[in-house]
Amino acid sequence: xxxxxxxxxxxIMGFIxxxxxxxxxxxxxxxxxxxxxxxxxxxxxxxxxxLVVVDQHxxxxxxxxxxxxxxxxxxxxxxxxxxxxxxxxxxxKTISFTGCLIQFYIFCxxxxxxxxxxxxxxxxxxxxxxxxxxxxxxxxxxFSLQVVVGSWLSGFAVSAITICWMSQQIFCGPSEIDHFFCxxxxxxxxxxxxxxxxxxxxxxxxxxxxxxxxxLTLTSYMCIISAILRIPSSTGRQKAFxxxxxxxxxxxxxYGTLIIVYMLPDTAVLRDLNKVFSVFYTVLxxxxxxxxxxxxxxxxxxxxxxxxxxxxxxxxxCKRFCGHLP
Numbered sequence: 001x002x003x004x005x006x007x008x009x010x011x012i013m014g015f016i017x018x019x020x021x022x023x024x025x026x027x028x029x030x031x032x033x034x035x036x037x038x039x040x041x042x043x044x045x046x047x048x049x050x051l052v053v054v055d056q057h058x059x060x061x062x063x064x065x066x067x068x069x070x071x072x073x074x075x076x077x078x079x080x081x082x083x084x085x086x087x088x089x090x091x092x093k094t095i096s097f098t099g100c101l102i103q104f105y106i107f108c109x110x111x112x113x114x115x116x117x118x119x120x121x122x123x124x125x126x127x128x129x130x131x132x133x134x135x136x137x138x139x140x141x142x143f144s145l146q147v148v149v150g151s152w153l154s155g156f157a158v159s160a161i162t163i164c165w166m167s168q169q170i171f172c173g174p175s176e177i178d179h180f181f182c183x184x185x186x187x188x189x190x191x192x193x194x195x196x197x198x199x200x201x202x203x204x205x206x207x208x209x210x211x212x213x214x215x216l217t218l219t220s221y222m223c224i225i226s227a228i229l230r231i232p233s234s235t236g237r238q239k240a241f242x243x244x245x246x247x248x249x250x251x252x253x254x255y256g257t258l259i260i261v262y263m264l265p266d267t268a269v270l271r272d273l274n275k276v277f278s279v280f281y282t283v284l285x286x287x288x289x290x291x292x293x294x295x296x297x298x299x300x301x302x303x304x305x306x307x308x309x310x311x312x313x314x315x316x317x318c319k320r321f322c323g324h325l326p
Contacts, residue, residue: 012175014096019087019180031088037287038081044290045070055303061144065121066293068148072117073286076110079103080181080282100182105163112209113155118251119213120147122220125244130227158209165201169193178271217251246293257281
């Protein structure tokens, strides 16, 4: 596609995702490693979603948010890992221009949605610990549904603005993306167009739609920690902290790696380190989230135990019934 403003320059029709090309000695181990991670991530998050849906004891705002977070993590991982696994297995690192933009759009949308969901979950914990008498009135089912729907819609709407600007950029080469997925920073570096407005739009979106959820999360936990420290008994402090410790771990890992990735200077020396930290928040965090919530949450463990008992009982009855058939 010729660009009349750029003479002989043409827009490339696809990109090459270099992935982890610098780690040649690890290539043979990456496919089975990421395959196991993908299977564990899908199984863990889908188990959380199913438990939240079928167990009546988990039909509360906190677990409604947790179910949405697990659903989001499932979509999040499926946006990146299947394409990476196919590339590692076949050796084909090419991705079309349209495919790259679609991956970038879905990734950005889910990232923005997760920021909103984590802030909503932190506000939920703030009400439960700091305003327990007002919790039932403020965090009712109607409000919970509204904030969750708002989080999903705002995440995809904000990213639609970014992707519209990105689709107007001219990419005339080189076509190699030094990353394992189509992210903003490596993409914008390949643009032959004036990117000043693109950078401004992304910065504005972050200031309006990403920074406020982070600020709400930070403020909520400052109030939570302050309230917990004022509890006189150590048992009371431990009990209060246990209700938000799982979410606090998830928030710390998510925002910690996210800040490192996008705040590190973009130099050749730190580029591989950037990829490693990107793996943390795009691949490992969705895997450990259900493990953190499952292992540290009594209600989730109890729901899982009951579900497994029902499954074993049903299988035993079915086996016994089938054994009596002629």
